[in-house]
Amino acid sequence: MSADLRPSAATRGRRPRSSVRQDWALSGALLLLLAFSLGSLSVLLTGGAWWLPPLLIAGLVLAAAGVVRVARPGRVLPLIAGAAALVCGLTLVFAGDTALLGLVPLEGSFERAGELVREGRISIAEQAAPADVTTGISFLVALALGFLALAADTFAFPLRAPALTAVPALALMAVPVVVRPGDFDAVFFVLTAATYLALLQLQRRRREPVRAFALGASALVLAFVLPGAVPSPSAAGGPGASGAASIGINPVIDLGQDLRRPNSTLAFTYTTSSTEAVYFKLTTLTRFSGDRWEPLQVQTQLENTVVEFADPPGLTDAVARTEVSTTVEIGDLAARWLPVPYPTTSIEGLEGSWFWERDGLAVRTPDANARRQLYTVSSLSLRPTEEQLDAAPSVSTPPQLTAVPDNLPENIAATAVEVTRDADTDYDRAVALQSFFTDGEFRYSEEAPVDGEFDGTGMDAVSEFLEVRSGYCVHFASAMAVMSRTLEIPARVVVGFQPGQPQFRDGEFSHFEVTTHDLHAWPELYFEGVGWVRFEPTPGRGDRPDYRAETTPDDPSTPEVDESQPTAQPTTAPTRAPVELPEDEATAGAPLGGGADASGPLLGAGILLGAVALLLVPAGTRVVRRRRRLRNVRSGAEPATAAWTETLDTARDLGIPIRSTETARVAAGRIAQGLPPDAQDAVSRLRQSVEAESYASTRVAPSPEDVDAVRDALSRLRGLGERLLAFLAPRSLLLMLPGSRD
Template identity: 50%
Template sequence: MADRRHADPSRARWGRAGLILALLAASAASLHVLLEGASWWVATITVMFLVLLAASVTRTFARGRAWPTVAAALTLPATLALLFAPGTALLGIVPLGGTWTAWGDLLIAGEMSILRQGIPAQPVPGIVFILALAGGALAVLADLLVQTLRAPALAAIPALVLFAVPVVVAPSRSDAFWFLVAAAVYLVLLRPRGDGTGRRTALGAGAVVLTGAVVVPVLLPDVTSAPDPATGSGAQIGVNPILDLGDDLRRGTEVRAFSYETDAAEGLYFKLTTLDDFTGDRWEPIDARERPENTLDDIGDPAGLTPAVARDPVSTAVDIGPLIGRWLPAPYPPTSIEGLSGSWFWEPEALSVRTDTANVRGQDYTVESLSVRPTTEQLEQAPDAVQPGMLDMVALPEGMPEVIAATAREATGAATNDYQRALALQSYFRGGEFEYSEDAPVEEGYDGTGAEVIATFLDERAGYCVHFASAMAVMARTLDIPSRVAVGFQPGLPEFDDEGELEEFVVTTHDLHAWPELFFEGVGWVRFEPTPGRGELPEYEAATADDPATPDIDESQPSAAPTPSPSLSAPQRPDEAPVTGVADSAVDLRPLGIGAAIAAGVIALLLVPAILRLVVRLRRRRSVRDGAPDAALAAWAEVTDTVIDTGGQAPSTETPRVFAARIGERWVDRGWTDDEPSTGAADRTAARAALDRLVDAVERASFAAGGTARVDFADVERVRRGLRSALDRRGRLAATFAPRSLLRRWNP
């Protein structure tokens, strides 16, 4: 009975580790009200499992109390590297400089995607990485509290951190079911264990939680219904102007972002912000500092605009729907804004309006802005030379693909001034050789705004507004024309009252857009529209840019439409933004593949000890079969290892005969008596006889003259069967898949 009592502390620790995993898994499952699918949950509990496994294995064999926490903390970055950035890490698990860069990009992408998406959100890699990182860190904390500090009551802290997320983000959608499940597991974790009942309860509760966390979210109904684009009910939409708009444009459901009424003659473009620093990998804002002194009652003058250029004042009342974010939609250039709640300020270069403490959602405000009307002559006569203050706006990193500059020179060969070159670039993209596609960049792997992406886009000739805007802006810089990328919304669609009078414009998520702005001295920043089939061409461009050789392009429609005003003609929205299709494949297929791959990896990892132990046993059997000089010693080594695997001890100080006698006593302790037949009686009889023969053989090999003895490996198998017959099912599984004898090499 001593062996069994000796094993109890270790088994209790493993049981507590299982309960910690079950508690955290149930807590993480509560996030299903915020996220689609199950891939994020599989990735999160995989990281938790490996972290807790590392801590438990180390705790079993290490003497110091700190080593399990160290092992868990080191396993976390190794697992994150393996799952999210294996190509940047040494051997796929040791983080290097590129790994930290990749993690930083994922954190930024995840944070911005959280701001951009509605509920339930798609589990993009950035969001999954954040969850996996948080889950792994909470697993390290929970193991430290429960196992090392022996304070299981404190396990509620990491669990409540996970439960707090849906409560804070969407309290009306919180799921009490998973809270009750986690509470049940928590009570089991607190329960004193004086016998095997606690372990059996823990294993049962863990199995129920892990199974339910996979099955129940699939069976639960969707947490939202399809919203009405006119009202925007039932969803929140977040917009991140810095990252690609591909996910937003591919959003399955069209949701109202805001509506506006204006005294302008036509619908207005609403800018969120501009990206003016091209790093080679992406477009970024040059300066994003908070400027509380820039109050909205008097916004600064737009850069480069002189009194010689005509302009008209425009007043616009805006009603924001379920849009979330820190940038305020406003026509460019704004002169003042009234009615906002919270602290807002304007950025001097872009005149974008931003907040670091409030939110755009639900805002109702009035924007005073200017409708700038330069003439074609003013644009063509603008100086070609780059002004000193515009050097940053023509800067490009080293190592740019040559195809970008070469294509720009080819497209603008006949132009004689910067404005004509800009129109030539615009016509190059709208001339019919390029097509609008939201799927092609994803399918072909060139989604984004970097230099290499642009080079591929120019070759593939298919993309969406981000590609067209980024390509034209970079190509303009190769021609020394200052440029930047603007992100915001197209004018939206007009809505009329019962008498046919224009009532308001409604802007939805399908109106999200990016476009290039080029700078002309004396006029300022001028909007261009290179994306075919999207947007509207300003009047000062339409007459010059319209190419009769391309009648299939929609750029001439506003002036030709038989309506009182261009604003009353419905702008084209791309057919490439289907309500269903892309989202279905992203949700239903990829998680299955990711989950299957992770499951296969975990299973393979769990099988490694069993495979190594099998190799050792087969090597010893071959040594015995071939009659090697050390055959008896090899057979005896297999016997002692089998005893260790089945929960016993094999001290090196014991002689084989004393060892065999102790094993016989162990069998008697477990009910193996001659006068009380048992199910394993036959195995017991054969095992004891075989053990006696093996003792005789190893003594002859060790002490007899010549040092050799004949041995049959079948006797080893008989002893092995006898030892395993004394175990219950769980013990046999542990002996097979977690053989303790393998650790004798590292823990003598």
């Protein structure tokens, strides 16, 4: 073999190295690509600095891989360096106090990582977009971006396939498309596409603007078409979908989706000493922005222990009350908000750190979970009289309790005024509003808002709901609360559960069961001296409170007791023992908030198998092509061409640069370099057979054994990592792309 055909040291089974400056420019372009792709998540996450930790981690990964690549070129070592930088970077940012020198992870660091993963999963499950970025969510985003940075670096350098760097970018940009199809950030998409086109040019020796433009245009078309082709989450919901995925920070957003699921899920069971229906509050939505109802931003206040609660706002001793004890056993309700009656006075038996919020006395946790909790709640059953409610004075309350947007649709306030024109007091107005919704003109429907495209809690949805007069609890609660505010009555929306259904065993009452179909929203209105009072404007749902009930006549034989007044003494209704949930009942159905259910392991296994199958698609395609060619070698019309093409693709997969413009003799010289003599002879025979088939009248039959011998010899010259890359991501498949060149 002539010396002029011998490949240079730079091409002996390795990627041809560009200059150091070009490598660093490409790494910078990768970081910019990931940064702009990450920006597309801004429609899902609130705050201005949540992107800093993920970008820091991605930058460390790319920098570590780049430094090692300059010092010692190769495929495996830069990948290892990038993975190490990912682990150390996450440790530094999120668990520095548990690590050696704040950088090297120890056992406590991995425990912290597990806690952050759990915290992040719960936060994602609880919150509706746009979500507040907790430490757990930040950790998950940083972890994901670090892995995507590793993948992008691998595509751009070891595989020399910069076109595949679009995969990590599209993985990020697909998230908002699926979660919120209507909120697509075109600015970040254009920036990402432009960076991607520039990145393609950086990796190429020859500029190919036509091809780059074609790839970029195809990506643009795909990205703009994809949102319309992907079903929205609500459309995808079905029997197997996870239920109540957004219980927590803003659960009202997806409550309708949960109610529409055909299969309900057991949320919790309870027993109670109350003789009246017990509503369970999860959270209170006080702030109305015009677009949605939201809770106030509450900081963790662990000093507000659940051992003793503060007095309910506005409640005085003049209001009759009964002490109630309720024992609750949670099923698979994976949420940070705890279902409790209002107003709660104390809780016993909870595991983890829990605190109550001053705004609505809702109970939440910074790091625990409601799932599988067993606790006993002491609460008050309040019985204000009509006189107390009518006499409630108008007082100065925080502006946010009566605030409505300046551009509120006119029909909302006008309807409120019309409905309450004959009312004299705020309580009369509240009762008139409640009756307006429940006296027959409005219809309960979980589908009408979806069909009419007003499924939400904002002022436009309320305005449309008042015209259509059909919706579900979210619309009734939001409408009554907003209309009350236009009348200067403080109002808010509560999300929680209805009382559920009584269960019997052997003909005897056993306990109440509450399912996802009992999820509910209702308004609370504020009356000074009484506090927050529940109303029920949703027809056919829940228990409608009636504070105008007739009083008991005073018994003249007991002048020391006025029986006409409600008693403030506790009732003697027995407290029933807590019910142990059977294992099959406790895990039946889809979970709340993403908690594990009976189908969880199967779903996880299915996702894992799907990911593995997707990973093996290129390898499977390559195996099929190889077998088809070997069949042609044995019995095809052009056996030598098939054998030679397979040999060339094997060399390409293993990192030997083979160009389609090279002659068979030049390519054979590249392939045979470094092979043992018998393998070099096999390369020579394959080259002679394809030359004879192409140019000579006498053909030389190729041997499938020669093809296998060359393949085995080339593989033995490569390390395990290179062989694995060749199998999982064969470069020869890139030639299948339209317009591809070597």
